[in-house]
Amino acid sequence: MFLESDNTPYYHDGSKWVAINDTDGLITTINAGGGIIVTGSGQERKVTFDPDNNTLETEAGDQGKARIKNLGVATQHIKDQNITNPKLSHDAVHTVNILDKAVTFTKMQDIPSMTVVGNVSASAGSPDGVLILTSLDEIISAHNSLASAKAVKDYVDNLVGGIGSLMGGWSAASNNNFPSGASKGDYWYITDDGTIQGIEFVEGDVIIANTNSPSVSDPSDWIALKTKRGQATTTKLGLVKLATTGEARAMENAEKALTPSNLSDVRASNEEAQGSSHERFVTPQGLHNRTATTTRRGIAELATQAEVNQGTDNQRIVTPATLHVFVSDFVGAYGQYVANMGNGSATTFTITHGFDTKDVVTEVFSNATGETVLVDTVRAANGNSVIVNFCFAPSSNEYRIVIRK
Numbered sequence: 001m002f003l004e005s006d007n008t009p010y011y012h013d014g015s016k017w018v019a020i021n022d023t024d025g026l027i028t029t030i031n032a033g034g035g036i037i038v039t040g041s042g043q044e045r046k047v048t049f050d051p052d053n054n055t056l057e058t059e060a061g062d063q064g065k066a067r068i069k070n071l072g073v074a075t076q077h078i079k080d081q082n083i084t085n086p087k088l089s090h091d092a093v094h095t096v097n098i099l100d101k102a103v104t105f106t107k108m109q110d111i112p113s114m115t116v117v118g119n120v121s122a123s124a125g126s127p128d129g130v131l132i133l134t135s136l137d138e139i140i141s142a143h144n145s146l147a148s149a150k151a152v153k154d155y156v157d158n159l160v161g162g163i164g165s166l167m168g169g170w171s172a173a174s175n176n177n178f179p180s181g182a183s184k185g186d187y188w189y190i191t192d193d194g195t196i197q198g199i200e201f202v203e204g205d206v207i208i209a210n211t212n213s214p215s216v217s218d219p220s221d222w223i224a225l226k227t228k229r230g231q232a233t234t235t236k237l238g239l240v241k242l243a244t245t246g247e248a249r250a251m252e253n254a255e256k257a258l259t260p261s262n263l264s265d266v267r268a269s270n271e272e273a274q275g276s277s278h279e280r281f282v283t284p285q286g287l288h289n290r291t292a293t294t295t296r297r298g299i300a301e302l303a304t305q306a307e308v309n310q311g312t313d314n315q316r317i318v319t320p321a322t323l324h325v326f327v328s329d330f331v332g333a334y335g336q337y338v339a340n341m342g343n344g345s346a347t348t349f350t351i352t353h354g355f356d357t358k359d360v361v362t363e364v365f366s367n368a369t370g371e372t373v374l375v376d377t378v379r380a381a382n383g384n385s386v387i388v389n390f391c392f393a394p395s396s397n398e399y400r401i402v403i404r405k
Helices: 149-162 245-250 260-266 284-289 305-310 320-335
Strands: 008-012 017-019 036-041 044-049 056-058 066-068 115-118 128-133 145-147 166-171 187-192 194-196 199-201 206-209 222-225 336-341 348-352 361-366 376-379 385-389 399-404
Touching: 145 149, 245 260, 305 320, 336 348, 361 385, 385 399
Parallel strands: 128 145, 166 187
Antiparallel strands: 008 017, 036 044, 056 066, 115 128, 187 206, 194 199, 206 222, 336 399, 348 385, 361 399, 376 385
16 A cells, blocks of 8 residues: 555555565575675675586576586495486486496396397497397397307308318229219319219319219219319310410411401401402401402302393303303394295295394295295395295295294
């Protein structure tokens, strides 16, 4: 309330009205002590928490919070079993710093047999119990366990034992079969050249059993290692050198192999195939282009009958068959002309032969007797026909005339 008489506001403290500026009973003096700092004067005072910065510290700023300093709590400050799980709420403790040797094996819970605590996952995560394997006989596909030293040793010993042993020499010359009673991995070296079940071996080669108790006659039960080879020959497997370009061109070396590059170099071009080089080989295309001419030997194509009859091709060959047809047709069509004469009424006949020349010979004979008869014959001025005159009219086709150039 406010009294106008003294111009002062009042408040009721529960038992009486008290002027608002009455300081009776209020704190008027603040004394600093351990961990406390008081600043200011008069009615303005500021109280600040002042930790020792060894066990406690404050965050920066006027509203800084007090917190336990890193490494501020030593092992001896916390009695055994004073902090239990229920006393630690979720995320209440973000980082726990443990002094060296502060946590001992005796303070940890019991761990199951053949188990260690760790994280074997592919990423960061919480630790868990990791099984220690005592045997690696089976393939472990998951990364969730560890192997003991003895398990690793036993596993490696088993693998090495399966590699097999050197059994000695084996003669491919005197033995037609492979060794008997072998275990997988056992191996022999060949002492003499020879053939075993169709496989050719030379001294120094190796045979390895590919299974337990392999067949002595089945090559699929064995691995043949061709470890030693000398110079290859036409009758013996071996090593070869590659021929140089010069050796390939000389075509004399019998111990070196040609390469595709060699073959390309000694292959004759189309132009070279038409020459006389003896350092090139000719391909089918080169042979095709090696044509024969009147001045060069080569390959020629046979002329067709039409080409023979035309008589203009100078690169193709005339065969007896096409020549026979040509000569027969030429003689029949161009070398002579024959025709029958006589109709029972006419005594003069004009025979057109088409030879375009007067240089022709004519002969008339009887079709019945084959005897030649003498008649008057006149060669026409155009050179393509002759005129034959009889004294009497021959009967139908009684006579035949032959005209030759």
